[in-house]
Amino acid sequence: MTSDGWPLWEVFVRSRRGLSHTHAGSLHAPDAEMALRNARDLYTRRSEGVSIWVVPSTEITASSPDEKDPFFEPAADKPYRHPTFYDIPEGVKHL
Amino acid sequence: MSSTPDTHETATFTGAALALGDDALILSHRLGEWAGSAPVLEEEVALANIALDLLGQARILLSLVGDEDELAYLREERSFRNVQLAEQPNGDFAHTIARQLYFSTYQHLLYGRLASGDGPFAGLAAKAVKEVAYHRDHAEHWTLRLGDGTTESHERMQRACDALWRYTGELFQPVEGLDVDHAAMESAWLASMTDILGKATLTVPSGPRTGAWAAGAGRQGLHTESFGRMIAEMQHLHRSHPGATW
Numbered sequence: 001m002t003s004d005g006w007p008l009w010e011v012f013v014r015s016r017r018g019l020s021h022t023h024a025g026s027l028h029a030p031d032a033e034m035a036l037r038n039a040r041d042l043y044t045r046r047s048e049g050v051s052i053w054v055v056p057s058t059e060i061t062a063s064s065p066d067e068k069d070p071f072f073e074p075a076a077d078k079p080y081r082h083p084t085f086y087d088i089p090e091g092v093k094h095l
Numbered sequence: 096m097s098s099t100p101d102t103h104e105t106a107t108f109t110g111a112a113l114a115l116g117d118d119a120l121i122l123s124h125r126l127g128e129w130a131g132s133a134p135v136l137e138e139e140v141a142l143a144n145i146a147l148d149l150l151g152q153a154r155i156l157l158s159l160v161g162d163e164d165e166l167a168y169l170r171e172e173r174s175f176r177n178v179q180l181a182e183q184p185n186g187d188f189a190h191t192i193a194r195q196l197y198f199s200t201y202q203h204l205l206y207g208r209l210a211s212g213d214g215p216f217a218g219l220a221a222k223a224v225k226e227v228a229y230h231r232d233h234a235e236h237w238t239l240r241l242g243d244g245t246t247e248s249h250e251r252m253q254r255a256c257d258a259l260w261r262y263t264g265e266l267f268q269p270v271e272g273l274d275v276d277h278a279a280m281e282s283a284w285l286a287s288m289t290d291i292l293g294k295a296t297l298t299v300p301s302g303p304r305t306g307a308w309a310a311g312a313g314r315q316g317l318h319t320e321s322f323g324r325m326i327a328e329m330q331h332l333h334r335s336h337p338g339a340t341w
Binding site for chain 1: 135136137138140141144229232233236240
């Protein structure tokens with residue numbers, strides 16, 4: 001048995017309630033159920049998570065590095081778009 | 096020779112702790128043998144994780160009745176009290192999974208009962224039962240996929256289930272000091288096997304599990320041929336360099 005032909009999965013882990021799932025890495029697995037279990041063993045063994053998502057890597061559409069400038073450059077010189085003009089209330093930790 | 100109730104109680108407790116601890120230690124070592132040669136990297140980590148869970152259980156249990164290193168590294172073959180199923184060689188991946196399915200289902204039933212009792216192992220069992228539930232789940236998922244997979248994986252999984260069946264009767268021999276209903280555990284175990292193997296399109300093996308043609312006297316210190324080589328490898332470093340640390 002080899003992993004040839006096993007699809008690649010992207011793993012997202014939520015570390016605590018209230019936080020978003022964050023990309024943790026990727027792995028090979030024959031199906032979604034096994035991918036979840038492999039993700040548990042690879043990425044949450046040291047209490048890193050309370051919830052896991054696995055997504056087939058082929059289902060992810062990524063922006064291209066070639067399009068970096070048209071995509072992201074225009075945002076740099078528009079400070080009024082950034083929420084810096086009011087105080088963040090105490091207790092809001094993850095804005 | 097007569098013994099006072101106190102020393103009898105101690106001997107009973109020691110025997111039970113060694114039985115549970117040796118099961119965990121020996122199966123942990125077997126699973127550790129996959130490191131570097133598992134079929135895929137993800138599965139290697141999964142097997143190593145199970146091995147480390149079991150090693151953690153073994154350390155606690157052996158430390159209850161003596162020095163864990165002395166017990167693990169300096170006992171002779173005949174002093175080990177693990178069931179023979181735990182020491183069976185890894186074989187192919189299907190054998191490893193069948194061994195794990197048989198053992199983890201048994202261990203899950205046992206620790207669940209110990210955890211709900213008030214015996215000396217209740218605390219440890221309550222913690223370990225969650226680990227063991229995952230081991231069982233892992234073995235179940237692989238059993239389903241191998242059994243209901245390709246023609247070859249089905250054949251290999253069936254062969255593995257058949258080959259290890261004769262070691263499963265021993266799991267339910269009463270152990271003095273473990274206050275559980277072994278007969279009830281055995282029926283639950285058999286029902287569970289019928290269910291899982293059925294779902295995996297496998298046949299429940301029909302070979303003997305008890306009696307003259309079955310195996311199993313590990314709890315009395317009698318072990319199978321490959322066990323001597325296994326503990327030689329497990330113990331040689333400590334015996335060659337006593338007290339070595341790193």
